[in-house]
Amino acid sequence: MSLKSTLFVLLLAGNASALHASEAITPEGLEYCTVCHGSQLKGNANIQAPRLGGLSKWYIERQLNNFKQGIRGAHTGDVTGSEMQAMTRHLTPSDISAIASWIGQTESPKPEATLHGDLDAGKTLYQGCAACHGADGGGNKAIGAPRLSGINDWYVLTQINHFREGIRGNDQKDIYGQQMKAAVSMVQSDPDAVNLAAYISQLK
Template structure:
């Protein structure tokens, strides 16, 4: 009986701390993606497309193939005010945890054709060095040290950066640098981005946009 009570207490603690997340249903997520949530939230496809390709010119990120746990965490942060966006906040405002899990499950399963814009060769060289080697003279660690080999992502905490649109990457690095985004674990990105120059932000964003990703077709 003691074991049962302890198990129940642990389960209650996990539920109250949000560590137990609802399993997502991609089919239900597809309905929200294509039709909206029925409470005023726009269909996700309006900005991100049914395949999660996003839109570089508009700054809408690629969602295809990203970890479902990461996508769900970001949607909850938009909904609950931990991450700011005049576009996403009203569209996430009425989503339940289950709906968020469903949308995340849907986009995690998608693939999209990778067609990155050409970037100057010297910019790509500088970006590759930052991604793979960092800039230790300025206490900037390599992107791969957290985001994994090839910046393919590590679980729900460190998202895949490879194949992401350069405009979105640049916007987010700038947001961390100026403190308008702060929903990263232990404020790791706040500390790193604060040390990046504008030229380094441009270089790393350009390089990462050229790399293949699990959510892309060749």
């Protein structure tokens, strides 16, 4: 089934009126992503759908393939990941490439901070992250480390905790996820997680 057909079926089952709120110009059929991720792909905290606009094509492709192959989203504690598995099940490689290209070219407003952590403590924790993700959170494609700056702080916190709890990075085929699962061992408490996520959210 093609992407267009898949998303058309989903549109019939969803709230099509939400699509009219999209401010982004989207390829035919791909606008369904905005139902959850919002106009301009700026995210929707109410349903735990993160901001996507501007994320690197290579990273989006990797994550969509991970969802499609059941590498990510299989854990019972990953509710939104399970939803993404269903959304990607029928996507073809060309579909995934088109989605990733569109996301990478879409500009989203910078998300507002929702966490109130200790930024100094978060900065100290981030030193271990900076080796891969960069001091400015810009990422490093050469080693598969995605950009962190510009991501919703609540989403960063959720993913930190998912790695801590083994909800994400528990599949042996998820090489980068397993690396992250090991890396977050430095986050030894819930306050640590909040402080780190709060610091990451203000990187530019």
